Every structure is written in C-alpha cells, then in structure tokens.
Amino acid sequence: MNDAPKPEGLRERKRRETSHRIAAAGLNAFLAKGYDATTLDEIAAAAGISRRTFFHYFKSKDEVLLASLSNYASMVKAMILAEPPSGSAIDIARGALLNLAGSFHASEMMATAKLMRESKTLRSRTHAGYLQLEQAIFDGLSELRPDEARNSLRLVSLVAVVALRLAVETWQQQQARHPLAEYVQDAFERLKAEIR
C-alpha cells in the first residue's frame, strides 16, 4: 500500500493547473464585467486555452462559478461525519454548518453574492448549490445514522439549509458585521423558538 504510487505525473499537474487557471480567469472576468457580459471566448483567451478546450474542463459557463461553491457540499458532509455522533440529527447538522460557516470568507462571499443577484441564470445556480448542500447533509446524516428514519433525516436536512439561508441573508443585509457563524447559531435558535 503506497500513498502515492503515481507521484503526480506531468499530465495530472497540468490538468489541475489549467482547471485552476480557467476558474480564476472566469471569476475574474465575472467580477469585472458581470456574468452575462462575459463570453466563453474571453475566459478561454484569458486562461490561454481554446474555446473548445474549456468544455473539457467545465460542462458549462456557470459551472465555473459553481465549482468553488460545490466544494462546500463535500466539506459539509465530511464535517457531519466528523461530528460527535451523540445528540439529535438536527444538532449534528447545526454543528456541521457552524463549522462550515467558519470557512466562509466574507469579502469573497459578498463579491460573488453580488454576481448571483445580477444574473437570472446564476440565481438559479445559487439555489442549485443549496440543493447540493441539502443532499450532502442528508447523505452525511444517513451515513452517520443508518437506523434513523430517512423521512426525519430528510426533513432535518432541508430545515438546516433553511437556517443557513436565513443566516446568510441577514449576514449579507448587515454587511457581515458579525461572523456568519453567529447568524447561523441565531437562525437555528429562532427556528426552534418559532416552530411550535
């Protein structure tokens, strides 16, 4: 058993680099000119590849933006599995999201959030991100609690994401005055207080 039987060949390294270059060029252009006004040709040119090659790295234009976002889905699953398995499902989800909230970078978030609001297609995508998150939380909880009713875990997943959305909303409204985690904490508490 070797940790790295392939010491990262040239191919893999270049691939990673190119992918990263495209993502960076894309985000850059989006922030500079707006999402819709940025064409694939521009991104490709800025990344030093052909338009056709772009599609070997990303399935679509919006996936460039979703790429960074979708990391959160796998992160949250890992965090759920890392939670102490005692406590209710919702507490586990809350713990994981609190954890996740810590890894949000305020400045970066506020910038991309602005993009999300501007473009119609991106608004849909933002939400697609939340759907991924729901799924990831559900997967994590299912793995951690194989004996609990799927029904309940599904419910908890959706509610947890609602809490996160509420938190992000007020966080953005208040220009990130406090760390996101505080808003997440607050959202969960308000959720428990309000639903009865």
Place this chain on the structure above:
Amino acid sequence: MNDAPKPEGLRERKRRETSHRIAAAGLNAFLAKGYDATTLDEIAAAAGISRRTFFHYFKSKDEVLLASLSNYASMVKAMILAEPPSGSAIDIARGALLNLAGSFHASEMMATAKLMRESKTLRSRTHAGYLQLEQAIFDGLSELRPDEARNSLRLVSLVAVVALRLAVETWQQQQARHPLAEYVQDAFERLKAEIR
C-alpha cells in the same frame, strides 16, 4: 365605474388565445418528446406562429412551463389574505398551503414532475418556482401581519415551503396514493415534532 369599458376587443382576445395555444403546444411537445429535445421552432409551428413571435409571448422556453406554475404564487398569496387572521403566522401559512394543495391535479402534476426531473434547466426552474412561493407567502404574511417582525415572517415562509416540498416529495414517491393535502398536514406536524 364600468366593469368592462372595453368589451374585450379582438386584439386582446386573439392575444389570449395565442398565448394559450403556445402554452398548450409547448406542454404537449414537452410531454411527448421531453423538454430538451423540443425546439422553439416546433412549438411555434405547432402553435401556428413564427419563431420570432413566440418571444412576444414568452421570454424564454422554460417560461412556457413556468407559466402554469407561477400561478400558484399569486394563488397562495390570495389564500393567505383569505385566512382567518387569528392564529400564528405558521398556522396561516399552513392553512393556505393546505388550501393550495387541494387545487393540485395529481395526474397533471405527476406528468410535469417527470419533465422537471429529466432536464437540468427545468430542475432549476422548479426551484425557482419554490422561491416565488416563498416570496409570495412572505408578501402575504407581511400584508396580513404588518406589525410582526419581518425576520419571523421570512423564517415562517421558508419553513412552510420546506413543508410543502417534503409533502410533494413523499406524495410523488407514493404515487399520489393520498391527496396531497394529507401529506402537507403531516409534514407540518413532523416539522413541529422534529424541531426542538
């Protein structure tokens, strides 16, 4: 004050008819060949108009499908305003959604739901519909309860839509064995039981 100062001129009537013809032709084609495989040319041809004219009636392809869906948003707002204004915000939302659930037609829903699952763009749109619903519920509640904290009403709106989504999910999983309203009722109860 006249109810119909313009007794519906020929123009307006034709416009309504054409709009309806397009929607019907679109839904028809979608169900027959799938969403992605249906082109605007086909829809236009089936509706007896030019491709260009299509865009005078619908802003985009998916709006043909969203048209029927987005009615629900205004319906739910009306239903909220029609609820007895006593009781908590969440009970009002639940009442309205129970009411709305009654107007869902099972067979039609199951068919369009299949479409929604097939196409990526449509999945986004489905969710856009839920966002509209959230907003509509929030608007309705805000109007009915101008003195309650927006925070709380927003929270209740999102939670209510989560309940609806959970209900629709199991409803579809169980092939509409029971009327949707029952699942909605159940979802709200589970919500209250699970969150604490």
Place this chain on the structure above:
DNA sequence: TCAATAATTGCACTCAGTGCAAAAATTGAT
C-alpha cells in the same frame, strides 16, 4: 526512440435568444 494514450484544437453545426425594420392586422374616427 517508439507506440499507445490522453489532451488540445479547429471546424462545422444546432439551438436559444435579441435587435431591427418591413409587412400585416386592428383600432377608432370620420
């Protein structure tokens, strides 16, 4: 150095969506 494999590219294509200006239909008035 060579052959297998994978990445890059160009080209031609389909389809959604938009701007523009001409042609056809509807309207209200005479």
Place this chain on the structure above:
DNA sequence: ATCAATTTTTGCACTGAGTGCAATTATTGA
C-alpha cells in the same frame, strides 16, 4: 367604406452557449 394611428407579426441577420468529429500535439511507459 376609408384612412391614419397603433399594435402585432414576421423575416433576417446576428451573438453566444454547447456538441460531435476528426486531426494534431503532448505525455507516458517501455
């Protein structure tokens, strides 16, 4: 019925996203 104003419909040409294919180029292991 006729006419001018207004609205609707249409055709045409265009941009931009995304795909299939086949040729070219780079990387790999031997």
